[in-house]
Amino acid sequence: MLKRCSVASHCLGIESTADDFSVGILSFEGKVLANVISAYVPEKGGIHPREAARHHAEVAGKVLAEAFQRAGVKPQEIDVVAFSQGPGLGPCLRTGATAARALASYLGVPLVGVNHCVAHIEIGKLVAGAVDPVTLYVSGGNTIVSAFEAGRYRVFGETLDIAVGNCLDVFAREAGLHGREGMPLGAMVEQLASRGQTLIPLPYTVKGMDLSFSGFLTAAVQLLRKGKHSLEDLCFSLQEVAFSMLTEVTERALAHTEKSEVLLTGGVAANKRLQSMLESVAEEHNARFCVVPKQYALDNGAMIAWTGILAYQHHVTLPLEKSFVKLKWRLDEVPVLWVGG
């Protein structure tokens, strides 16, 4: 019988920045052995940080146990514990951090604090095969256009106010839609949009490589309340205008940096219309288009584990007493030691 090779190393990653609690286990070679996600679905309204944290605390044990089981790895075979240290919602981050600290001290292994945004890019590179991309990271909390330059993932463009995913979610809730597990609000908007035909004018706000969605959302909600247009047409227009803005700034970053890959990630990356728009732009610039598969584009533990491995291999670990969460830890504050150039 084959015995597990004793030198194989594993990292366990815990993600808990917002509404998902997730545990991923990866081998140091980058093989995903487990990636278990448990989403907190509010009964109504958006994410309540305290309620989300309560959910995380409740499911933590179960999710960890399931991850170990799926990976076929014993706790003693974990060599590093990584957790998302920020940015995100305080109560949620602290719940994940507590679990990570407890696990690391119990197992007597090093702890690594991972930046959530860096992790989204790194897992994208791992699973979608990008090497040095311009990344569009779009989710409920983030809207960032980034590319690697001199030791860091520089932020070339970002939202000046709310994230695009947040904008779509708020609009959907205003329209009376309810998200559920497996069917997020964004997917509902996408479905409705596919049946829309008429483009209703909405503010198109691009400032160089930055964007703004707050005035756009207000205008869309006002149109909704007036009740003159069908919800299908409104969703269609919402997507067309918002995604054209995202695609334009990504193209501007691509033209500016002259990179040859475009990586699309984050929860909104699942949208087929956005994918097709970015693919078209990548093609025009002879760049390769890579989209991160859903289970790795959403918030997930695997991305934290993988980034933890990269950091650990470059001797970045975090002493317990310094493992405070960082609610406002920007992507471009993180030295990225593992990327050359």
Place this chain on the structure above:
Amino acid sequence: MLIRKGAEANLYLEDWHGRRVIMKRRLSKKYRVPKLDKEIRFRRTIHESQHIHKAKEAGVPTPTIFMVDTAETTIVMEFIEGKQVKLILDDLPPEQRQQLCRHIGELIGRLHNHGVIHSDLTTSNMILTPEGRVVFVDFGLSERSVELEARGVDLHLMKRVFQSTHFRYAGECFDAVIEGYARVVGGSVSGEVLEKIGEIERRGRYVSGR
């Protein structure tokens, strides 16, 4: 001859009635639905030519426009000999770098005083000519406004460009821009704009100090 493929337009260097000109063509984007695509290209072609003219009134060097073709969403304009500030800024001696940034600040001040917001103040859109003039190009995203908010967003973008593209000298470059800006718009206005920039930054995601 295609010399630059930008995000929203292609630039061609052409011979046009015996002149070397830049033809800026806003080509249709496949990713946009036709109605939105047409509207954006048309609006930006008109705005760009208007604002290039307005900038001249303000005393900011811009290319001379020879022809505007709204049907083809094409502008024919003077070819500016020189180098993009983006390419040379980091390699200048510190003194000259600061001087150049102060001058850029002055030009931005003149635009703002005249009610023009550039909306894409990047070092790629500034050309340093062999005679040492700085010429502003690409007014496609420009708008008319005298509001503090618009001025703040305009300069905030400049700050961000320094941080992403000229990160080694970001602080000193931006300070020099503001110094030049203040010379033109006055200390109290520039102070208000600076305050606004702080407010805009705090509005963004994950900013310490909020």
